[in-house]
Amino acid sequence: MPTMKAQASAPSDASATTRAEASDLYAEVFRKQATSVEIVSAGRLSLVGARPAIPVYLKQLWRRRYFLWAEARAKVTSGTRETLLGQAWLVVNPVLNGLAYYLIFGLVLGARDGIPNFLGYLIIGVFLFQFTTQCATGGAKSISSGRNLIRAFTFPRASLPISVVLRGLLNLAPTLAAMFALLLALPEDENWTLAALLFPAVIVLQVVFSTGLALLLARIASALPDLNQLIGVLMRFWLYGSAVFFSIEKFTAYPWIVGIMEANPMYMVLDAARDTLLYGVYPALSTWLGLGAWSIGMLVVGFAVFWRAEETYGRV
Secondary structure: OHHHHHHHHHHHHHHHHHHHHHHHHHHHHHHHHHHOOOOOOHHHOOOOOOOOOHHHHHHHHHHOHHHHHHHHHHHHHHHOOOOOOHHHHHHHHHHHHHHHHHHHHHHHOOOOOOOOOHHHHHHHHHHHHHHHHHHHHHHHHHHHHOHHHHHHOOOOOOHHHHHHHHHHHHHHHHHHHHHHHHHHHOOOOOOOOHHHHHHHHHHHHHHHHHHHHHHHHHHHHHHOOOHHHHHHHHHHHHHHOOOOOOOHHHHOOOHHHHHHHHOOHHHHHHHHHHHHHOOOOOOOHHHHHHHHHHHHHHHHHHHHHHHHOHHHOOOO
């Protein structure tokens, strides 16, 4: 019997030995891990969603250029996918607008009097102004429409209004093709000279200006959402003040109105485009200087204002 008790207690002693060895092993591992723990300084940590410096911010935008371009192309295609005419609406829409303005202002109100090649004058005004309208209205709504994306991912928020401008630029390509086709098909002849080679420069300045405007309106609309309800009315006033379907010479009796309209950047865009494509003359130096100042200034101001509020986008 004593022998059997000794044999029965042997497994218990072995189990106790195993537990002791395991405990020693865990203690050794913990000791080694404890000695390899790295203390991270708070100075090396950064706040998620914090506003980076402007050079870093620009690099982040540049690294996402392929995604922005692909996203813009996808939205251009999907925007008209459910319609019968599809992307043809990019051309049909400004044509219908131009027809309405021609009937009302050209025929009924007599705005075409004194304007050489009024149809070409009107087509250039309607087609080019539509691009800036799309950038302004889309830019103002870009933050509110992308709020879920802002809350889910970390990325430079300027991507949203810039994507709107890229979509407008993709829409502008077939629009310009249709505009040139209409100008060539019109019964009134346009005067083609070497000045037409300056037309791409006018478009570049308009794109730069519209990009800064989209950034600025995106910032204002995120702080003041009521702007989205007013943007349509404001754009209509801007349309009337840009001499889209009438001549500025109708207001020669009111010099202050002429001065305001001549300082309007969109009037400068349309005036320079008409000079180069319709009338075969080189735009005045004052037009180039004024449009260049508006474009660069709007881009710098719009980007700076938008960047300063980078941390506020997406908050409730």
